[in-house]
Amino acid sequence: MLSDPDPEVRRKAFEIAVRSFTPRIYWQIRRLVLSHDDANDIMQDTFIKAWTSLDNFRGESSLFTWIYRIAVNESLSFLRRKKESLSLDSPDADGINKLAADEYFDGDELQFRLTKAIATLPEKQRLVFNMRYFDEMKYEEMSRILGTSVGALKASYHIATKKIMAILDEKD
Amino acid sequence: MNAEKKLSKRFGKANPFTVPDYYFNDFTGKVMNSLPKREISVSAGAKAMIRRRLIVRRMRQAVCAAAVAGGIFFGVNTARHFYSGNINDMHVMTGKVNTYDEYDRYLDDVFDHADISKDEIYSYVSGQDESY
Numbered sequence: 211m212l213s214d215p216d217p218e219v220r221r222k223a224f225e226i227a228v229r230s231f232t233p234r235i236y237w238q239i240r241r242l243v244l245s246h247d248d249a250n251d252i253m254q255d256t257f258i259k260a261w262t263s264l265d266n267f268r269g270e271s272s273l274f275t276w277i278y279r280i281a282v283n284e285s286l287s288f289l290r291r292k293k294e295s296l297s298l299d300s301p302d303a304d305g306i307n308k309l310a311a312d313e314y315f316d317g318d319e320l321q322f323r324l325t326k327a328i329a330t331l332p333e334k335q336r337l338v339f340n341m342r343y344f345d346e347m348k349y350e351e352m353s354r355i356l357g358t359s360v361g362a363l364k365a366s367y368h369i370a371t372k373k374i375m376a377i378l379d380e381k382d
Numbered sequence: 383m384n385a386e387k388k389l390s391k392r393f394g395k396a397n398p399f400t401v402p403d404y405y406f407n408d409f410t411g412k413v414m415n416s417l418p419k420r421e422i423s424v425s426a427g428a429k430a431m432i433r434r435r436l437i438v439r440r441m442r443q444a445v446c447a448a449a450v451a452g453g454i455f456f457g458v459n460t461a462r463h464f465y466s467g468n469i470n471d472m473h474v475m476t477g478k479v480n481t482y483d484e485y486d487r488y489l490d491d492v493f494d495h496a497d498i499s500k501d502e503i504y505s506y507v508s509g510q511d512e513s514y
Contacts, residue, residue, distance in 0.1 A: 213432055221414070229410045236406075240399050250405075257413045269431050317398025324393040343386065344395055371385035378392075 212264060212273070220264075228257055231274055234345075235281045241340045242285045244305040244329065246314040252288055256281040271354060278355050282337060289333050305329065327377040331370055338363055339370040 211223035232253065239256075240249040260277045267276055292305075306326050309315050317325065328336055337356070341347045342363075349360045356363070 221417075224417075225410060225414050228413050232409055233406055236401075236409075237397065237399070246399070246401060250409075253409070254413060254416065258417060261417045314400045314402070315398055316400045317396075320393050321396065321398040324389075325398065343389070344397070368385075371389060375385045375388060378389075 212267070224261060224264075227273055227277070231277055235278055238278070238337075238340060238345065239281055239285050241328075241344060242333070242337060243288060244309055244325070245312065248288065252281065252284050256284050259284070275351075275354050279357075282355065286333050286337070323378060324374070327374045330377060331373060335366050335370045338366045339374070342367045343371075 212220055212227075214220055214223070235256065236249060236253055239252050240246065243249050243252065256277065260280050263280075267273065271279075306329050309325065310322065315322075328339060331339060334356075338352065341352050341355075342349075349363050352358075352363050353360050358366075
């Protein structure tokens with residue numbers, strides 16, 4: 211349907227894709243950037259980019275995987291730009307500091323500590339951890355999205371969990 | 383217990399983040415309204431993929447049509463072979479009316495068996511023979 215010559219059909223097909231993919235992609239972005247407003251902006255940019263880049267979709271992966279990959283790249287670009295613009299030791303200290311007072315954060319003390327520990331990981335390692343720990347994604351699917359080997363993903367996840375445990379044990 | 387299981391046991395996997403009410407319901411409409419309205423051209427790669435799928439679909443249709451035609455041909459030939467010894471049934475199948483000669487041969491057998499001549503039968507049927 212996305213390759214249909216009728217622009218109305220293509221638009222309708224894209225609308226269906228947006229509706230079905232949004233929740234899963236949103237939560238992945240949100241766990242990375244923490245703020246709802248930032249996640250919302252990245253989501254909009256993701257789908258606008260997907261729409262204008264449909265020419266480049268060759269059908270080699272699923273549409274979901276392709277759009278998810280765009281969302282991941284947009285999120286990582288956002289975090290990099292934020293890192294460059296903030297003169298703090300921890301690039302995400304700003305996000306974490308605001309999180310406690312964020313009206314869209316409903317977690318208890320333990321969840322806040324876990325979120326803070328995850329935020330100290332390098333962006334890509336944080337992404338791998340979130341995909342595996344919270345979304346319980348299979349390594350093969352993660353490999354298709356991130357373009358990284360299953361072995362490298364397993365190693366990254368293993369290191370991430372050990373780091374987080376070390377941070378949380380230190381604070382206890 | 384490995385690190386993941388320890389984490390999961392202590393901190394769980396619940397989602398502590400929330401969204402404004404009706405956020406997901408409204409999001410699709412907002413995105414669609416913000417999309418540029420320009421025509422999107424289909425890439426050469428996508429066109430090639432669509433062409434390949436069309437060819438495969440047409441080949442499947444041709445194979446199915448050939449199988450059906452072969453089945454009909456085989457069925458008709460089998461039926462013709464099966465019914466070739468029974469001319470009456472064949473004529474019933476084809477809708478042909480039996481010829482006068484075929485009825486006549488049949489009646490000859492009946493008359494021989496009943497010891498009645500054909501002329502007696504014909505005169506009875508025509509009402510010419512008043513003895514019956």
